[in-house]
Amino acid sequence: MDGLTAFVTGASRGIGREIALAFAREGANVALAARSDGIEGTADLIDAPERTLPVRTDVTDESSVREAIDRTVAEFGGLDVLVNNAGIAGPTAPVDEVDRDDWDRTMAVNVTGAYLTTKHATPHLRGSERASVINLSSISGKRPLENRTPYVASKMAVVGLTRTLAFELGEDDVTVNAICPGATRGPRIDDVIEAQAEALGVGYEEAKRRVFTDDTALGTLVDASDVAAMATFLASEDARHVTAQDVNVDGGATWY
Structure with a gap:
């Protein structure tokens, strides 16, 4: 990934942090995007500060997303890889007990956030020689999970978003895939x-x-490092013909 620039949302902890660290180890410039101070902690774990940019970002706020991506492009001269990892678990309750605000918040972060970052990254991705979008869905985007209606619906939406974007951006050789982790x-x-x-x-x-x-x-x-390894592959030249896929990293919990 030498010379590539990646914008990773939700990079303050967990899977997002592991993906950012894996990309940095492979030689990429990495913008660490999240609302929390945890992005500074992620940056401290990367041995190449000149290739690291912590950038405070609220993926539900379009102006925040636009400014973060513009800052990344200004810092590194372009954008090649977008990782839409930011997400929340949402409420755990039967559907008739789910509060509307909790539903809206889950959709705003997990679905609208991915839409906004992709919207503003796309003009830059189209100009890259090896561009990719990697969306973090879930095995719950493929199968039921009792008492988790907002989360499951949002992750199914991410799979649909991925498949559609793959065809929309494919004419410019941008690959778009989803990773569906199991419980991590x-x-x-x-x-x-x-x-x-x-x-x-x-x-x-x-x-x-x-x-x-x-x-x-x-x-x-599942270990977060396993998910990061799959993201690294999907962002690499080896995966240049892999697109419109939702790839499971789940220990065998799903079969499609």
């Missing part, structure tokens, strides 16, 4: 498991087993 180790999945445990009336380990690991081939959660 980290603070966010811990919060989700605790919420599921409460909703199901069981303990943490029982909820993890019942909801996330029992039906996987490997019987385990």
Whole structure:
């Protein structure tokens, strides 16, 4: 990835942080986009400050997105890779107990955020010789997850967005793919498991087993570094003919 410039949303922790670190190790310039101070912590883990740009970004605010991408292009001279990783888990509740504000917030971050970053990145991506968009969906974008209606609907929307963008941008040789991680180790999945445990009336380990690991081939959660490895491949020249795909990194939880 030497010479490529990547804009990674949700780069303050978890999967986004791992993707940013993996890209930096491969030689890319990396803009670290998120609302929190965690992007500074990610930047501290990269040994090449001249190739690192923490940029405070709210993906639900179009002016914030526009300014962040413009700053990235001004700093590095272009944009080659967009990673739409920013996302929230949304509420855990039966649909008739989901608050409208929680629904709207989940859609705003997980779907509208990806639309806004892609909208403003596209003019720059079209001018790149190896451009790619990588959207983070979920296995929940392909299968049900009880008591998680807003999240599941948003991640299914990301798959549809990916497939459509692949054809829209393909004429300029921009590849567009989605990664669908399974339950991934980290603070966010811990919060989700605790919420599921409460909703199901069981303990943490029982909820993890019942909801996330029992039906996987490997019987385990996913590591964020595994997802980052797939993102690195999709951004590389080796994946120049891979587009319009939703790729599972899930230990065998889904088969399509």
